[in-house]
Amino acid sequence: MLQGTIPFPVWVLLTVLVGAHVAYRSVSSRRRPGGHSKLPLPPGPKPAPLLGNLNDVPKPGVVEYTHWLPHKDRYGPISSVTVMGNTLVLIHDLEVALDLLEHKGNASKTAGRPIMPFAQELVGYEKSLVFGSYNIAFRRKRALLHGAIGTAASAAHYRKDQEIESVRQLERILNDPKNLLKHFKRASSVNILKTTYGYTVNPSGPDPVLNNALQAMAEFPDVAKPFSWAVDFMPFLKHIPDWFPGASFKRKAKAYRRTLTNMAHLPYRFVQHQLASGVDSDCTLSRIIQKSEAECGDGRVAPEDENIMVWAAGSLFGAAVDTTSITLSAFTLAMLKYPDVQRKAQAEIDHVVGR
Numbered sequence: 030m031l032q033g034t035i036p037f038p039v040w041v042l043l044t045v046l047v048g049a050h051v052a053y054r055s056v057s058s059r060r061r062p063g064g065h066s067k068l069p070l071p072p073g074p075k076p077a078p079l080l081g082n083l084n085d086v087p088k089p090g091v092v093e094y095t096h097w098l099p100h101k102d103r104y105g106p107i108s109s110v111t112v113m114g115n116t117l118v119l120i121h122d123l124e125v126a127l128d129l130l131e132h133k134g135n136a137s138k139t140a141g142r143p144i145m146p147f148a149q150e151l152v153g154y155e156k157s158l159v160f161g162s163y164n165i166a167f168r169r170k171r172a173l174l175h176g177a178i179g180t181a182a183s184a185a186h187y188r189k190d191q192e193i194e195s196v197r198q199l200e201r202i203l204n205d206p207k208n209l210l211k212h213f214k215r216a217s218s219v220n221i222l223k224t225t226y227g228y229t230v231n232p233s234g235p236d237p238v239l240n241n242a243l244q245a246m247a248e249f250p251d252v253a254k255p256f257s258w259a260v261d262f263m264p265f266l267k268h269i270p271d272w273f274p275g276a277s278f279k280r281k282a283k284a285y286r287r288t289l290t291n292m293a294h295l296p297y298r299f300v301q302h303q304l305a306s307g308v309d310s311d312c313t314l315s316r317i318i319q320k321s322e323a324e325c326g327d328g329r330v331a332p333e334d335e336n337i338m339v340w341a342a343g344s345l346f347g348a349a350v351d352t353t354s355i356t357l358s359a360f361t362l363a364m365l366k367y368p369d370v371q372r373k374a375q376a377e378i379d380h381v382v383g384r
Contacts (some may be wrong), residue, residue, distance in 0.1 A: 070111070071118055072104040082110035086256040093254075113262040117255050146267050147258040151282035153289050154252070156336070158344035170341035177313045178345075187224040194220050197232065210358060217353035218242060221346050226296040227303065227310025238295050245292040246350055248285050293343030314342045
């Protein structure tokens with residue numbers, strides 16, 4: 030069910046406009062960009078007239094992967110669904126995913142981002158790497174991050190901080206072993222805030238920077254869920270006033286946008302304050318800022334460069350927290366499920382460290 034839909038009285042007034050838009054998107058979706066109009070989409074469920082596969086997308090409350098998993102058996106390694114002109118291609122096979130998304134000959138062709146007005150324009154994710162267009166700003170953000178953390182030497186620079194947090198993580202697990210997932214999320218967040226911003230999270234109580242960042246991560250699945258927001262199908266809805274009946278999606282977007290903006294700007298301002306006070310925490314962002322100031326020659330950062338640095342660092346946090354906590358969770362599950370492998374791994378570690 031789409032969020033941000035129009036209540037009945039207003040829907041009556043917009044019926045003709047919406048109907049025309051749906052018809053146009055339905056017809057245009059049958060064409061392929063770049064002169065490939067005759068190439069078929071990957072297989073998938075048969076679409077209904079105009080609305081397409083609206084009834085084939087996950088219903089509210091349904092876990093997405095459990096909904097899409099049967100498509101692999103029904104349609105093969107790649108399938109697709111189209112709703113009101115918007116097509117979602119699902120890759121169900123690891124080898125196919127690597128070939129299409131990482132192979133040198135294909136990666137540049139599949140590096141584009143989906144057009145999702147709610148997440149990108151209304152919430153603001155267009156400024157991040159996860160939803161940003163593949164343009165000059167995108168390449169500059171990626172280059173900044175690669176220069177700061179993309180080498181073995183730069184990664185080794187943060188080993189001490191990681192070891193300190195690992196000890197704290199073990200202590201949390203010993204004191205509260207029933208909340209492993211919560212501990213993994215916190216540990217990965219604390220590590221990224223420290224290495225990226227030089228920010229030390231309050232170890233014994235609430236922390237505003239950490240809490241806001243975790244809130245942004247918790248909100249992201251709702252923001253970016255495919256086929257969830259009516260404005261993604263009917264982009265003209267983004268122009269209606271916030272007070273307009275049915276514009277609750279715009280008010281939600283504003284709340285999400287505040288959280289996202291704070292996630293990127295609060296720790297950035299912390300680093301600025303530290304540098305202005307003569308404190309160099311030797312973190313990823315401080316080195317990027319100092320390098321930019323040196324290149325400018327006047328000790329200042331151009332506004333356009335500052336915006337790139339804010340969102341490059343913010344994207345690093347968003348990308349690293351979930352992947353790290355998921356990896357830790359998967360490893361723990363594997364060790365619990367296969368204790369014989371755990372014993373072999375422990376024996377090898379003991380042999381190397383001399384126990």
